[in-house]
Amino acid sequence: MNDTASGAEVRSLRINDIAPGFSARSTAGDVSLASYRGRWVLFFSHPADFTPVCTSEFMALARAKERFAALECELLGLSVDSLYAHVAWLRDIERSFGVKVDFPLIEDPSMAIAQAYGMLDSASPSSATVRATYVIDPEGVIRAIVWYPMNVGRSVDELLRLVEALQASLREGASTPEGWRSGDPLVEQPAVTMEEAETANGSKGAWYYRERVA
Incomplete structure (x- = not known):
């Protein structure tokens, strides 16, 4: 038995939804x-x-x-x-x-x-x-x-990497770039105003790509 709702049309789950209980x-x-x-x-x-x-x-x-x-x-x-x-x-x-x-x-x-x-x-x-x-x-x-x-x-290795990347991103308040592994630099959230872009100190001068060491 389970306690999920039945008989009604179910909307497709999305990221950040609460997982249905069962x-x-x-x-x-x-x-x-x-x-x-x-x-x-x-x-x-x-x-x-x-x-x-x-x-x-x-x-x-x-x-x-x-x-x-x-x-x-x-x-x-x-x-x-x-x-x-x-x-x-x-x-x-x-x-x-x-x-x-x-x-x-x-x-x-x-x-x-x-x-x-x-x-x-x-x-x-x-x-x-x-x-x-x-x-x-x-x-x-x-x-x-x-x-x-x-x-x-x-790929079990990719699922492990995915879990670890999600945990690091939530813990550090930053994002993980392509292929990120534990110990690699994270990336800061992008600037959203002209003022933030002008003062951002990004990689090689790119205000939209700023690395942070975890």
Whole structure:
């Protein structure tokens, strides 16, 4: 069961929206999004259990769990498959590949959670979800949304970089430039008045690009 609204048309979620609440069964027992308040959450969907791309992602995420934990970020997966299919799949991953997936994988057979988050691919002839990923901050606000097609796997390294960049940007009140990694310079917010532009001390004299060391 879950506590998401049903029966009404749901507006597509956007960055800075409050993540819809839910409670559901998972491979780690009953979970609710509210219980994750105070921590970052990487909430992601996958199209189906026992599929090759999903298997590769789950193994990579399981191996990177401690790296996410160092960022105080929890992993939370979801698919429309049943809890029994989830358990069988994760057990087989451990038996076949020696990788234990110990973060929760939620069942969503009614698709209520997937619909609330807009995870269903409207172009798909089945109920399969696309590879949707939501980064949710400790206040329950969606800070990033990333979508991949069903035939392309996600990059776990990029998801780690994304979480760390979001945290640095919020903490420092600045932005992260292309390819930013921890320790790289941040960039200041751009000037919005002529006076600010004239007094800004930017990189190589460019008032619109000012670096700041984190």
